[in-house]
Amino acid sequence: MTAFTESATSRSVRIAEDGRELNIHYNDCDPGNARETVVMLHGSGPGASGWANFNRNIEPLVEAGYRVVLLDCPGWSKSDSIVSAESRSDLNARILKGLVDQLGLDRVHILGNSMGGHSAVAFALSHPQRVGKLVLMGGGTGGASAFVPMPTEGIKLLNGLYREPTIDNLKKMMDVFVFDPSDLTEELFQTRLDNMLSRREHLDNFVASLAANPKQFPDFGPRLGEIQAQTLVVWGRNDRFVPMDVGLRLIAGIPNAELHVFNNCGHWAQWEHADRFNRLVLDFLQHRGEA
Numbered sequence: 001m002t003a004f005t006e007s008a009t010s011r012s013v014r015i016a017e018d019g020r021e022l023n024i025h026y027n028d029c030d031p032g033n034a035r036e037t038v039v040m041l042h043g044s045g046p047g048a049s050g051w052a053n054f055n056r057n058i059e060p061l062v063e064a065g066y067r068v069v070l071l072d073c074p075g076w077s078k079s080d081s082i083v084s085a086e087s088r089s090d091l092n093a094r095i096l097k098g099l100v101d102q103l104g105l106d107r108v109h110i111l112g113n114s115m116g117g118h119s120a121v122a123f124a125l126s127h128p129q130r131v132g133k134l135v136l137m138g139g140g141t142g143g144a145s146a147f148v149p150m151p152t153e154g155i156k157l158l159n160g161l162y163r164e165p166t167i168d169n170l171k172k173m174m175d176v177f178v179f180d181p182s183d184l185t186e187e188l189f190q191t192r193l194d195n196m197l198s199r200r201e202h203l204d205n206f207v208a209s210l211a212a213n214p215k216q217f218p219d220f221g222p223r224l225g226e227i228q229a230q231t232l233v234v235w236g237r238n239d240r241f242v243p244m245d246v247g248l249r250l251i252a253g254i255p256n257a258e259l260h261v262f263n264n265c266g267h268w269a270q271w272e273h274a275d276r277f278n279r280l281v282l283d284f285l286q287h288r289g290e291a
C-alpha cells in the first residue's frame with residue numbers, strides 16, 4: 001500500500017459556525033474501499049494538528065481497512081482561527097458534525113486525544129446515533145482529579161507556551177509531556193515551533209479564549225451515563241497534564257467503558273507506545289461488541 005502523506009491527503013471544507021463560515025482543514029486517508037471510518041481529534045497544545053498528533057497511528061488503521069480522517073479543530077493548524085468564549089468541546093463537536101455531514105458519513109468511530117477526547121464526548125452526547133465506538137485518550141472531561149491539584153504542571157506549561165512561544169518554553173512543556181523526553185528530537189521541536197509560529201493568531205486567540213472563559217472544557221461527569229457507545233479509555237500512568245484518575249472517573253460514568261493504562265507513559269500514549277496502542281485500538285474496534 002502507498003504511504004499516505006500530509007500534503008496528498010490535505011483537504012478543506014467550509015462550515016457555518018455562529019454566523020460565520022469557517023475554513024476547516026482535515027486530512028483524508030481514504031483507501032477507497034473502507035466500510036468504516038475513524039475520525040481522529042487532536043489535543044489543545046500550541047502547534048498541534050491531526051497529523052502531528054497521529055502520524056504514527058494512521059497506517060496500521062488504513063491497512064486494517066479503515067478510512068482515517070484527521071480533523072484540525074478551529075484554532076489549530078490550517079483551520080481558521082476563532083476565539084472560543086463558551087465550551088470549546090461543544091464548538092469542536094459542532095465542527096465535527098459539519099464535517100461528517102459534508103463527507104456523507106452516517107456513523108464514525110472517534111478517537112480523541114486530550115481536548116479531542118473532551119470533544120468526542122461532547123459529540124457523543126449531542127449526536128449519539130452518529131457514533132460507532134469511542135477511544136478517549138488522556139481526556140474526556142469526567143471532572144477534576146481527586147489527587148492532583150489542577151491546573152496541573154503540564155497545563156500550566158502549555159498555557160505559558162501559548163503566552164510566550166519560545167523554543168525554551170516548548171522544550172519545558174515537552175519535557176513533562178512525555179515520560180521519556182530522550183525520544184524527542186530537535187527536528188520534532190523545530191517542526192512544532194514552526195507550526196506554532198506560522199499561525200500566531202491561533203496562539204493569541206487561545207489566550208483570549210482563556211481570558212473570556214477559563215473553563216474551555218466543561219465537566220461532562222453528570223452526563224457520562226447517557227453515552228451508550230462502546231468506549232475504550234486509554235491513559236498514561238505518568239500523565240502530568242491530565243492525571244490518570246480522571247480516566248477512572250470516565251469508566252465509572254460511561255456504562256460500556258474499559259480502561260487501559262500504559263506504564264512509563266505521559267500524555268501522548270498514541271505516540272509514546274504507538275505499536276501497542278495501535279494493536280489495542282484495532283482489537284477494540286474489531287472485536288469488542290457491536291459497532
Ligand SMILES: O=C(O)CCC(=O)/C=C/C=C(\O)C(=O)O
Binds near residue numbers: 042045114242
Ligand atoms: O486542558 C485540557 O484538559 C486538555 C489539554 C490538551 O488537550 C493537551 C494536549 C496537547 C497535545 O496533544 C499536543 O500538544 O500535541
